[in-house]
Amino acid sequence: MAAEEAKEKQAKTYKPEEVSVDTASIKMMKKAQAEGIETIFDRALVMKPCNIGVEGICCKNCSQGPCRLPLTKKIKEGLEPDTRKGLCGATPETIAARNFARMVAAGAAAHSDHGRGVAETFLAMARKEAHDYTIKDEQKLLEIAPYFEVATTVKEGDEEFPRDIFDIAVEVGEKALGEWGKQQGEIYFAKRAPEATYENWKKLGVVPRGIDREIVEIMHRTHMGVDQDYRNITAQCTRAALGDGWGGSMIATDLQDVMFGTPYPLHGQINLGVLEIDKVNIIVHGHEPLLSEMIVAAAQSQEMLDYAKSKGAHGIILAGMCCTANEILMRHGMPIAGNYLQQELAIITGAVDAMVVDVQCIMENVANVADCYHTKLITTNPRAKIESGNSTIHIEFDEHHAFEIGKQIVKEAVDNFLNRRPEQPILIPSERENMVVGFSQEAIKYHLGGTFRGSYVPLNDNIINGRIRGIGGVVGCNNCRTIHDSAHLIVVKELLKNDVIVLTTGCNAMACGKAGLLTPEAARVFCGPGLAEVCETVGIPPVLHMGSCVDNSRILIAASEVVKAGGLGKSIADLPAAGSAPEWMSEKAISIGHYFVSSGVYTVFGVTLPVTGAPRFQKHLFTELEDLYGGMWDLVEDPYEHAAKMIAHIDKKRKALGIDKARDRVLMDMADRQKLDAA
C-alpha cells in the first residue's frame, strides 16, 4: 500500500527542471515541494485542458448546451463531410468565431478599462483635483494634443501664444475620456497609423467608432441567434481590437507618459535575487501604474525609510511583478522580481512582507500561498478583490489621496516585517541580472539620431542595406502548458542570430532580461554580424524593452514611424516585420494579436489557439485576412519553426520591397528613398 501511495505521489510530482529554464524559479519550486506548498505547476500536472475547449468548439452561449462539436480525424482528413452543428444549428465556424470574439472583447475591455482609469485620473490631475499627480512630460502632451484636435496655442490679435499647459491637459483629458462613450465617427488615434493603413481600414469599414461601443457590439453579436457569419464576426473583432491598440491602450500609454514621464534608457535588475533578507520586501503586481507610482514615492520617502529602520529593517525593497513591474522599471529603474509564472514562487522565498495587487494576471492562489507564510496580500482595486486567504486585506486606491494610500500600504508591509516566521527558513535565490530598459519610441528615435536629428532613418537605412534583416515584435505571457520562458528565449535568440532586431514588452521582456538579452553586450554574443554591428555602433541592446502590455501601442507607433521615415513601403503591412507571442495565455493577448494582424503584421502564436476545431474560420484568420489587411494569424508550437516562419515572412516582405539582395552599405538620400517608395 505504501509503495502504491509513493508511486501515485511520484506520478503527481513534477520535475522543476522540466517546467522552467529559469534557475531561480527552479530553486523556488524545489523549496515549495520540500515545504508541501502547492503551486500552478502542481495543478497543471493533475488538471489537463479540455481538448474541445482548446480547439474553440464548445458553445455555452445558451442553456440548451453546452454543445460540443469535436473535429474527428475523418472530417479533418476530408474522408467525411463536416456536418457538425449545435442544437440551434450553429456551425463550428460560428461557435469558434463567437468564442474568439469574446476573448477579443475581454482583452480589449481589460486594456481599455485600464486606459479609462488613467484618463479619469489625468483629468482630475488637470483640474487640480488630484494633487499627488502632475504633468511630468509637457512635450509629450503638446505632441498628442493635436491628434485630439486640441489647440496648443492661443491667438491674441496677430500674435500666437502658448496656451496654459493645464488648460490643454483639461481639454485633452475630456476628449480622451470621451473616446470610450463615442457612438459615431472614428476614434482620434486611428489617424496616427500610416495613411495607407488608415485608408485601408476606412475602405473595409472597420475604423472603431468608440472604444466601449465596439466591445459591447461583440457581446451582442455573439449572443445566441445574432451574428452567424464568421467573417462578419471577425470584422467586429477588428473594430474592437483596433479600439484597444489604437484607442484604450494607446491613450493609457500616452497619458501615463505625460503624468509619470516618458521612459528613456536606464539601468535595472531582474529576478528573485533582487529581494534582500534584511530589508522590507514589497512586491507590486498587476498592471496599472496609478497606485504603484505612489508606492514608489512612499517607499523612497524618508518618513517610511525611518519607519522601516525603527522596526529593525535595513531599508525597503520595492520590486515589481508582471506589467506593474515594467511600468515602475521603465520610469524609475525599480527592480523586477519576476514574470507571470513567478508570482507564487516569490512568496515562497519567505522574504516577501507584502504583495500588493491591482488588476490582471493575478492568480487567486497567491492568497493561499501567502497564508503559508507571513506575507500580507493587499488588494487595492474595487474591480479586483480576492475572497481566498486569511492574510488578504483590501486597501482601496483613490486618486484623490493617492500618496497617503501609498504610505499606508508601505506601512502595512513594514509592520509585517516583524511577523516573519523564525521557523520558516528564508531562501532568496542569488539570480539577478542587469539590463538596460526604457526604449519608448521617442527613446529609439533619440538613440538613432541624437537630440536634434532624432529619426528612424538610420534604422531604415540599415534594414534597406541588409545589415538588419527585419523587425520582430515578441511579446506576451508565460503559460504553464509550456516550459516557463523556454519558447520566449528560443524564438528571440533565433531572430537575433538571423539579424532580426527584437522589440519586446510584457513577460517576454522579463524572460529576455533574466537571460541577459537586454544589455548592449548581448549583441556580440547572440546576434548575426549585421545586427551586432549596428547595435554596437549605436550602443543599444539587440532586444529593446518597450514596456508593459498596454505599451504594445508603442510598437504600433514605432512601426508607423518606420513607415514614415521612408524606403520601406507605404503601410505597416509592407514592412519586413513579424509579431509573436510564444507563451501567451491571457485574453488580452488575443486582442493584441488581432490588432497587430489588422494593422498589417503577420503574427504567430505558440501553445494553442482556440480556432483549430473550425477549419474554415481558421483559414479565414490564417490566410484570408492577409488579402484584407496584409497581416494574418498563425499558430506554431515549436519555437524554432515559429521563428523560422517569422523570418520567412520578413524575407517575403524584403523581396516585395526589392531589398532582398544583400547590399553594400550605401547612404540613401531622399531621392533614393522616394524611388523605393514608388517601386
Ligand code: MSK
Ligand atoms: S503581465 S497579460 S502574463 S504578458 Fe502584462 Fe505577462 Fe501576459 Fe499578464
